Amino acid sequence: MSKDTYKIEMRDVKKSFGEKKVLDGINIKIKKGESLVIIGGSGSGKSVTLKSILGLVEPDSGSILIDNVETVGANQKNREEFMAQFGMLFQGGALFDSLKIWENIAFGLIHSKKMDRGQAHDIALEKLKQVGLSPQVGNYYPAELSGGMQKRVSLARAIATAPEIIFFDEPTTGLDPIMADVINHLIVDCVKDLGATALSITHDMASARTIADDIAMIYEGKIIWDGPVGDLDDSGNAYVDQFIHGRATGPIAKHAGFAA
């Protein structure tokens, strides 16, 4: 496979916060239209990996390429151009409290794509319908919605600008299993409809198996295994085995110092 087919590529990305080494040489390659899920425990570097690609965290070293264009050290203008092709579903929804639901969804269309408010309103209601919510919800404020509904709205906002790359940060955290499954299937449908490339981080294995084409496991700032989702159960990696089965004992427990 030649490198020019990769939509996102991370090469030996390192990041430390003070003494703490969070990313210790991350290497990731995602092809156009593929969905990669990064799994890993809390504090393993998943969120920092995602934020590095989004430009919210500046790596100490290494290279991050979008369509073979370097993004590390990009100026404000170029960064905004990269951002224009991104969509992001935040763990907590990150909906703007002071705006109505339809304004939240239409935010990128109005401010980034400079679309007329009326036209953006219509698209926002369409997206609401796409994520299974009625148009009436558009006039509510985020605080008036349940956690599951907020996640759906956040998904609608992430897809509203028809992005080429969508990031999902713990999309099912805090949801009941049924709502989590609904969100997972919505994510799959929306990504397929747009033909987008997706990068998700989660420690919910049911979610990972539903969303992913490929899975990578991050541990202590390094990718220790990656492969197709079908190979996950036969990874031959003790760390992956322990993580996907949620066992308290194993190499991860030993390293973390809480082995029984």
Place this chain on the structure above:
Amino acid sequence: MSDITTEQSQNQKKQAGIRLPCIFLLTFQAVGSSIIGFLQTIGRISAFTGRAIKHCFAPPFYPRLILKQFMEIGYYSLPVVGLTTLFTGMVLALQSYTGFTRFNAEGAIAGVVALSVTRELAPVLAGLMVAGRVGASIAAEIGTMRVTEQIDALRTLSVNPFKYLIAPRVIAGTLMLPILVLIGDIIGIYGGYVVSIYDLGFSSGSYITQSWDTLQRMDVLSGLYKAAVFGFIVTVMGCYHGFNSGRGAQGVGMATTYAVVSASILILIFNFVLTQVFFS
């Protein structure tokens, strides 16, 4: 026995000799790190202020948000500023009367009230009241947005948070505070007038004439210039502390406190500096 005591005494002296430089070093270290920390904070605030000013003048602008902040900072602060200046003018008239009757100088009360309110009391008190009301609110709102990743969300939607969050507030604060102070000047002078006429028995006509004769254009303008600077300080401090808020409820609470305290102190410092510039 005597030898042992001498040895112990010598050891104690040696230890004290070692401890003394250690205490000095630790003291210097503590003072040094405090100074470095203070200078770093000044540097960060200066860089933030520079970025804020740059984004106030560079497009894109968000007129809808600027108008909203005009309402939040200007219109909704009017009752607080109005009441503060009203009672300050009334108290000033009463206190001046008490003092001036000792020197048979009651006639100067109108001028003293007008000058004190326009030059100092209205801008400083309005600045401090707006720091409490608006500075705290800005820091809490932006701090909560930071904690709940709404600022990150803005960036992922290709919107610069400095343009969307900071610039409208700074523009509104700098433009609205002079208007508030101008209204506060009128209300404050009216407060002094009410007390002087209805409580102290002054003649309405002579009070107004005295006030008018004493006041010069520069007295009012200096207060308005000060107000613009104070409005800028309040909004920049609120935005800076909110934008750099720590995680969790405690982080937002701290940001709110720092915003009000730093803005209040800076208002008092800049009031002195500006008074020197205008009147010395």
